[in-house]
Amino acid sequence: MKKQRVLTGVTTTGIPHLGNYVGAIRPAIRAAAQDNVESYLFLANYHGIIKCHEPEQIHQSTQAVAATWLACGLDTERTTFYRQSDIPEILELNWILTCITGKGLMNRAHAYKAAVDKNLAENQDPDFEIEMGLYSYPILMTADIIMFNAHTVPVGRDQIQHVEMARDIAQRFNHRFGKNIFTLPEVQIDENVELLVGLDGRKMSKSYGNTIELFLTPKQRQKAVNKIVTNLKEPNVPKFKGESAIFEIYQAFATPxxxxxxxxxxxxxxxWGEAKKLLAAKIGEELDDKTDAYHDLIANPKRIEDILQAGAAKARVQARELLVEVKDAVGIRTLA
Structure with a gap:
């Protein structure tokens, strides 16, 4: 049976929280363990510098995100796990793709259009403070995907356009140079992905300030869980789903x-207080051993670096081979 090549990128601009774990990390690790899947997972640090201009934050986030995936059980024997910046072939491919991508396609990118709309609403020049990283990052994302000829790319619905753009650019290259070098990637939407609710009942998100950190001591976790919003119902008064996020968060960590x-x-x-104690304990059952592994990795960054370098070496074997084909197709080759 031919394996399905699945590629996922994680931007290095923050520290993963409980929502990231339930919605992305846990299901991706489970999927990578399937026999018919060939998994590629990378730290998208070049994408990170598009929006984050704090060098130390990029550096610390890279370490934290890598440690998180490893502590949560990522099998690096089954998954090609690498840092984007360790694969220079991606940037070479990015430039070649830039040279054949229509500006009109980039003009339709959601992030760019949203930035333009915001400027117009504020009576600014349409391109005020819009940098080329934001404008052309769909091309870099395309290079990430087709560098390894991924068959499927798991994304949220807000990211579908990027995979569609990758298909358009890959198809344009194949057609222009008359060679089917690139696989056309497919979007993979998991309708069953859990969107964990946060402390206030809305989707758990750093932008809402309603997250629970992933790796906490039992005491810290209990303190965080105690902040979950509830109503004023007294003990012995019936409480029902919909009255607090406690129900949904517990469900994400429990058996039926x-x-x-x-x-x-x-x-x-x-x-409610007793329910919060049960919830904190239930989360701890799944995360306490991972928390210990995470802090051990953070205290030993060389272990993380060695794993990333091994993953990069593995990834670059394929990247070099494909880039030779691409450069030959566009006429960049030796003279003799």
Whole structure:
């Protein structure tokens, strides 16, 4: 059976939280363990510098994101795990693709259009403070994807356009130079992806300030869980799903039977405070050992670096081979 090559990139601009774990990290690690999947996972640090202009934040986030995936059980024997900046062939391919990509395609990119609309709404020049990184990053994303001829790219619905653009650019290259060098990637949308709710009941997001950090001590975790918004119902008064995010967060970490019992207790009047203790303990059952592994990795950055370098060496074997084909197709080759 031919393996399905799946590629995922993680931007290095923040520290992963509980929502990232439930919605992206845990399902990606489980998917990578399937026998019919060939998984590529990379730290998108060149994408990170598009929006983040704090060098130390990029550096620290790169270490934290790498440590997070490793601590959560990423199998680097089964997954090609690398840092984007360690694959110079990607940037060479990025330039070649830039030379054949229509400006009109880039003008339609959602992020660029949103920035222009914001400027117009504020009576600014349409391109005020818009840098070329933002404008052309769909081309770099295309290079990331087709460098390894990924078959599928798991994305949220807001990222579908980027994969569609990658298909357009790859197809344009293949047609212009008469060679089917690039696989046309397909979007992979998982309708069952869990969007974890945050402390206030909205989607857990750093922009809302409603996240729970992923790696906490039991005491820190309990303190964070205690901030989940509840109503004023007293103990022994029935409580129901929809009244607090406690229900949804517990469900994300429990088996169906465990969740049914938890919901039953709340329906029968379990106090919110007691429910929060049960929730913190349930999260800890899954994350305490990962927390220890994470802090061990953070304390030993050379271990992380060695893993990333091994992944880059593995990835570059394929990247070099493909880039030779690409350069030959466009006429960049030796004279004899």
């Amino acid at each position: 039977d465990e969740y049914a019992e938890f919901e039953k207790q709340l329906n029968e009047g379990l106090a």
